[in-house]
Amino acid sequence: MFGRLCTNRYPGGYTNADAAYHNHVNHVLIVDDEAEIRDSLESILAEEGYLVTTAATAGEALTLLRDAIYDAVLLDIWLPDRDGLDALSEIRQMDSAHLPEVIIISGHGTIEAAVRATKLGAYDFLEKPLSLDRTLIVLKNAINAR
Numbered sequence: 001m002f003g004r005l006c007t008n009r010y011p012g013g014y015t016n017a018d019a020a021y022h023n024h025v026n027h028v029l030i031v032d033d034e035a036e037i038r039d040s041l042e043s044i045l046a047e048e049g050y051l052v053t054t055a056a057t058a059g060e061a062l063t064l065l066r067d068a069i070y071d072a073v074l075l076d077i078w079l080p081d082r083d084g085l086d087a088l089s090e091i092r093q094m095d096s097a098h099l100p101e102v103i104i105i106s107g108h109g110t111i112e113a114a115v116r117a118t119k120l121g122a123y124d125f126l127e128k129p130l131s132l133d134r135t136l137i138v139l140k141n142a143i144n145a146r
Helices: 016-022 035-047 058-067 084-091 111-119 132-145
Strands: 027-031 051-055 072-076 101-106 124-127
Touching: 027 035, 027 058, 035 051, 035 132, 051 058, 058 072, 058 084, 072 084, 072 132, 084 101, 084 111, 101 111, 101 132, 111 124, 124 132
Parallel strands: 027 051, 027 072, 072 101, 101 124
Antiparallel strands: none
């Protein structure tokens, strides 16, 4: 019902729970209403060794964030149930011990939206179409900044 957990792509044959228990695996939540973007990012990040969960709405994402610890969130700005920046604001009000770094992604980005995202605590703002190299670098840097 909520985001789909990628269980068969972790190197070494571990399940996600086993991998997270035995080694620290960086857990990333992808929030985007476009299934093609979610699936592409999930596949790429899983190949890079990340534990990946996906959500199609802000409501799903907020529920997942309350139930598990994530190192980073890739959050679309335009979601069907609410604005991604409003969701970012709510994420920043969660338990500070477990706050993930949030990277805003948008196909309709403006300077004003990027400035607002930064003021709300976003680590970075990426424009669609996403550059694979830039996305991976920003994600790695965001996780290291935690």
